[in-house]
Amino acid sequence: MLEVRNGTGETLGVLFDRYHAPLYNFYTKLTGDRTLSDDLVQEVFLRILKYRQSYEPGTPFRAWIYQIARNARVDHYRKTPRHITFEAEMVAPVMPKDSAQQSEETELLHRALLQMPEEKREILVLSRFQELKYEEIARLLGCELGTVKTRIHRAIQELRQNFKQLERGLAPRDAGPAVVKTIPPRRFGNEM
Amino acid sequence: MRCEEIGELLPDYFEGSLKAGQDSLVEEHIAQCADCREEVVIWKKLSLLPVERLGAGSRERFEAMLSAYQTGRSDKASAGFGPSKRGLLWSWLRSPVGALAWSAALLVIGVFAGNYFGNRPTHSSANQDEIATMHTELANMKQMVVLSMLQQQSAGERLQGVSYSRREDQLDPQVMSALVHTLRYDGSVDVRLAALDALSRHGAQPQVHKGVVDALQEQQSPLVQVALIDLMLEWRDPDAAQRLRDFVQTPNLNPAVRQRADWALSRLN
Numbered sequence: 001m002l003e004v005r006n007g008t009g010e011t012l013g014v015l016f017d018r019y020h021a022p023l024y025n026f027y028t029k030l031t032g033d034r035t036l037s038d039d040l041v042q043e044v045f046l047r048i049l050k051y052r053q054s055y056e057p058g059t060p061f062r063a064w065i066y067q068i069a070r071n072a073r074v075d076h077y078r079k080t081p082r083h084i085t086f087e088a089e090m091v092a093p094v095m096p097k098d099s100a101q102q103s104e105e106t107e108l109l110h111r112a113l114l115q116m117p118e119e120k121r122e123i124l125v126l127s128r129f130q131e132l133k134y135e136e137i138a139r140l141l142g143c144e145l146g147t148v149k150t151r152i153h154r155a156i157q158e159l160r161q162n163f164k165q166l167e168r169g170l171a172p173r174d175a176g177p178a179v180v181k182t183i184p185p186r187r188f189g190n191e192m
Numbered sequence: 193m194r195c196e197e198i199g200e201l202l203p204d205y206f207e208g209s210l211k212a213g214q215d216s217l218v219e220e221h222i223a224q225c226a227d228c229r230e231e232v233v234i235w236k237k238l239s240l241l242p243v244e245r246l247g248a249g250s251r252e253r254f255e256a257m258l259s260a261y262q263t264g265r266s267d268k269a270s271a272g273f274g275p276s277k278r279g280l281l282w283s284w285l286r287s288p289v290g291a292l293a294w295s296a297a298l299l300v301i302g303v304f305a306g307n308y309f310g311n312r313p314t315h316s317s318a319n320q321d322e323i324a325t326m327h328t329e330l331a332n333m334k335q336m337v338v339l340s341m342l343q344q345q346s347a348g349e350r351l352q353g354v355s356y357s358r359r360e361d362q363l364d365p366q367v368m369s370a371l372v373h374t375l376r377y378d379g380s381v382d383v384r385l386a387a388l389d390a391l392s393r394h395g396a397q398p399q400v401h402k403g404v405v406d407a408l409q410e411q412q413s414p415l416v417q418v419a420l421i422d423l424m425l426e427w428r429d430p431d432a433a434q435r436l437r438d439f440v441q442t443p444n445l446n447p448a449v450r451q452r453a454d455w456a457l458s459r460l461n
C-alpha cells in the first residue's frame with residue numbers, strides 16, 4: 001500500500017511541477033497578493049486530489065485545472081471578504097537594475113491592472129499570460145468566442161485608461177527623473 | 193476604417209491570427225490613430241509584468257498536504273490489488289512519452305488511482321467491476337496520450353505519438369482516424385511514414401485499408417508513395433489495380449515511383 005501511495009504522490013507531484021508556476025502567476029496577477037496566491041495554488045492541488053473523478057478523460061485537462069483554479073478563488077472570497085490594497089503584502093515587480101524607468105512603468109501597469117473590475121482583469125490575465133487560446137477561454141467562461149474577443153478589447157481599453165491616469169497622476173510628462181525619487185522601487189529580493 | 197471596426201479585429205491581431213489583408217488594415221490604422229495604437233502598445237507592455245516564482249517552502253507544503261490527505265484516506269483503501277494489474281499500470285507509467293502527454297496521463301492515473309484506492313468499497317465482489325473500470329481508464333489514458341502527442345508542434349513528439357500507438361494490438365477508432373489524418377496531412381515525411389507503418393499492422397480493419405488507399409492520390413513525397421504502393425500490393429485490395437492505374441496517369445510523377453507502380457500493377461494482374 002505504501003508503494004501505491006508513494007506512486008500517487010509522485011504522479012501528483014509531477015503535475016505540481018508542471019502547473020504550479022502558471023497557476024501561481026494566474027493568481028498573483030489576479031489578486032496582487034503573493035501569500036494568498038500561494039495558498040490558492042495549494043488549494044488547487046488539494047482539489048485535484050479530491051475531485052479527480054470529475055475529470056473526464058479525453059477532454060482538455062488544462063481547461064479543467066483552470067476551472068478548479070477559478071472556483072478556488074471564488075470560494076476563497078466568499079469566505080474571506082476582500083480588501084485590495086497596495087501595501088507591503090502586494091506584489092511589487094522585479095526590477096531590472098539597469099532600467100528604473102521600465103520598472104516604474106511595470107509597477108504602474110500592474111496597479112492599472114489591479115484597479116480593473118475582476119472580470120476584465122481575469123480575461124486579460126487568461127488571454128495574455130496563461131497561454132490559453134480564445135476558444136479555451138470561451139469554454140472556460142461559458143460564453144461565445146466573439147464575446148471573449150469583445151471583452152478582451154473592452155478590458156484593454158480600460159487598462160489603457162487606468163494606466164494613463166496613473167501615469168499622469170504620478171509622472172507628469174516633463175518631470176522625468178524626479179519620479180524615481182518619489183516612488184522608490186520596492187523589492188522583495190528574497191522572494192525572487 | 194473606423195476605430196470600432198479596428199477594435200473588433202484587435203484581439204485576433206494580438207493573437208496573430210488575422211488574415212494577411214486584415215493584418216495590414218490594422219497596421220495602417222494604428223500608424224494613423226494614436227488611441228488604437230496605445231491599445232496595441234499596452235497589450236504588448238503587459239509582457240513586462242514579471243513572472244512570479246513560488247517560494248521554496250511551497251513544494252514542502254504541497255508534500256505535507258498530500259501526505260495528510262493520503263493518511264486520511266488509507267484507512268478506507270483496499271488491500272487487494274493483483275500484482276499483474278499493477279505491473280500493467282506501472283510498466284506503462286515508466287514508458288517514455290512526451291512531457292505534455294505525460295502530464296495529461298498523470299492526471300488520469302490520478303483519477304484511476306483515486307477511483308481504485310480511494311472511494312470504492314472493499315468487497316471482493318466488486319473486484320471484477322474495478323478491474324473492468326481500470327482497463328477502461330487505462331485505455332482512455334493511452335488514447336489521450338496518442339491523440340495529444342499527434343497534435344504536437346514538434347515532429348519528434350508526433351513521431352513518438354505514432355510509435356506509442358503501435359503498442360496496442362487493438363486500434364482504437366479515434367486513434368485510427370488520427371493516424372490516417374497524420375498519414376495524409378502531416379508536414380513531416382518521417383511522421384507520415386511512421387503512421388503508415390503503424391497502420392499497416394491493422395490491415396484486417398476495412399477502414400484502415402480505405403484510409404491507406406485513399407492517401408495515395410494526395411501524397412507528394414516519393415518515399416511515402418512507394419511505401420503506399422508496396423502496402424497496396426501486399427494487401428491485394430480488389431480495387432488496388434484500378435487505383436494504381438489512375439495513379440500512374442498523374443502528371444509529373446516521379447519516374448521511380450511510376451516504375452514502382454507499374455511493377456506493382458504487373459504483379460497484381
Ligand SMILES: [Zn+2]
Pocket residue numbers: 194195198221225226227228229
Ligand atoms: Zn483608431
